[in-house]
Amino acid sequence: MANIHDYLDLRADITLGERPFNVVDGLVLSVLSYVDFSGIVPGEGEGPVNISYACDALLDRAGGDVSPYVRSLAKIDERYLRLLGASKRFGQAGVEDYVDVFDHDRDLQFAALTVDLPGGMRFVSFRGTDNSLVGWREDFMLSFEVTEAQRLAAEYLLRQARRARTEGVRLMVGGHSKGGNLASFSAVLLPDDLRNVIERVYSNDGPLMAPEVVPLSCHDVYGERFVRIVPTYSVVGMLFDDPAEPKTIVRSTGDGALQHDPTTWQVHADCLDEADDLLPQCKLVNAIFDKWMRGANLADRELFTRQVFDAFEAGGATAFDEVVGNPAGAQRVLAALRDADPRTKELLGELVQVAADKTWDATVAAVASATRAALNAVGAMLPQRRPAGESEAGERDEKHVGKDADAPTSSPTLPGDGEGASPR
Numbered sequence: 001m002a003n004i005h006d007y008l009d010l011r012a013d014i015t016l017g018e019r020p021f022n023v024v025d026g027l028v029l030s031v032l033s034y035v036d037f038s039g040i041v042p043g044e045g046e047g048p049v050n051i052s053y054a055c056d057a058l059l060d061r062a063g064g065d066v067s068p069y070v071r072s073l074a075k076i077d078e079r080y081l082r083l084l085g086a087s088k089r090f091g092q093a094g095v096e097d098y099v100d101v102f103d104h105d106r107d108l109q110f111a112a113l114t115v116d117l118p119g120g121m122r123f124v125s126f127r128g129t130d131n132s133l134v135g136w137r138e139d140f141m142l143s144f145e146v147t148e149a150q151r152l153a154a155e156y157l158l159r160q161a162r163r164a165r166t167e168g169v170r171l172m173v174g175g176h177s178k179g180g181n182l183a184s185f186s187a188v189l190l191p192d193d194l195r196n197v198i199e200r201v202y203s204n205d206g207p208l209m210a211p212e213v214v215p216l217s218c219h220d221v222y223g224e225r226f227v228r229i230v231p232t233y234s235v236v237g238m239l240f241d242d243p244a245e246p247k248t249i250v251r252s253t254g255d256g257a258l259q260h261d262p263t264t265w266q267v268h269a270d271c272l273d274e275a276d277d278l279l280p281q282c283k284l285v286n287a288i289f290d291k292w293m294r295g296a297n298l299a300d301r302e303l304f305t306r307q308v309f310d311a312f313e314a315g316g317a318t319a320f321d322e323v324v325g326n327p328a329g330a331q332r333v334l335a336a337l338r339d340a341d342p343r344t345k346e347l348l349g350e351l352v353q354v355a356a357d358k359t360w361d362a363t364v365a366a367v368a369s370a371t372r373a374a375l376n377a378v379g380a381m382l383p384q385r386r387p388a389g390e391s392e393a394g395e396r397d398e399k400h401v402g403k404d405a406d407a408p409t410s411s412p413t414l415p416g417d418g419e420g421a422s423p424r
Contacts, residue, residue, distance in 0.1 A: 256282075
């Protein structure tokens with residue numbers, strides 16, 4: 001089986017004229033906005049450069065290590081940029097209208113770019129959450145208000161849609177994680193007379209919109225033109241899930257919630273490798289969030305977000321991986337949470353319990369381990385009950401349950417037409 005890197009490699013000589021744009025192409029371009037092209041891709045109204053030039057310039061700037069220029073926890077690397085830039089499918093496409101805004105005081109992290117494709121089509125790509133706590137805080141803010149990033153996304157797409165109508169061009173809009181939410185939100189907010197320029201809206205494991213904040217869903221407005229994709233272990237993409245809305249579930253090689261990384265998703269020649277359902281342990285985690293969301297009004301959600309992220313920053317962290325990988329900081333976080341609302345503590349306690357039961361991913365399990373150690377110092381502030389399957393000595397069953405047992409493990413291939421799921 002193959003991921004998007006293999007797709008770019010094995011389909012490098014096939015142009016969009018030979019094989020039309022498909023859902024895998026949508027994923028490839030949704031990921032592109034995670035790359036920091038500041039000073040390389042022109043800003044709005046300054047005209048395009050081709051993707052080949054942009055990728056080569058970024059690789060030259062990076063000097064062999066592109067990680068400082070990737071604004072994501074996803075494994076977007078040098079190979080992705082080299083393959084994308086060298087491909088006949090995308091290399092000569094124009095990329096333009098790059099916008100990148102970060103403002104800690106406004107809880108704002110936003111970036112977007114637009115790709116000019118052959119055949120009178122453009123793809124607007126919105127960046128998802130980066131590694132900053134500002135970005136993660138803003139994700140949680142989606143549950144109780146319209147965020148600054150959503151406002152900027154709506155303004156950006158409005159400008160692109162007006163331009164597209166004037167020039168007789170159609171638009172595809174997409175993003176991963178929060179970027180998928182921004183794509184959906186901005187498309188919904190377009191005036192009625194501009195919605196007909198939208199060809200597709202792609203949300204790749206992006207949270208849906210809180211109905212109390214945005215009553216109209218993207219599926220309500222665009223129907224089958226809205227393409228929603230989640231991996232078999234989706235937490236972010238299942239927030240505010242409406243079971244009646246269609247979604248594509250894609251297989252992934254990632255463990256647990258690390259399946260959120262789009263580079264772990266498995267693809268065919270022109271479609272995704274679809275699964276029938278989410279994994280059982282994923283449903284357990286989602287049930288915890290769903291239960292809490294149903295009982296929480298907008299003020300409750302705002303309080304939870306403020307208390308948790310203020311506590312993270314009290315631990316000295318500015319990035320998410322600093323929270324995960326710093327046991328000393330975790331103790332300061334828990335100290336800051338000592339006076340938190342009981343419902344905040346209850347939700348955190350349930351999530352830590354899931355981690356202890358080995359039904360959470362390795363990343364959050366590290367937080368759980370640090371949390372349990374810190375509890376000895378700060379007291380039992382989180383609900384404590386013995387994890388299922390744990391002995392009196394505290395030994396846990398080490399059986400691996402975080403990975404889709406049916407996920408293919410063979411060497412990368414791209415099956416031809418007719419294999420796997422239907423192309424979109």
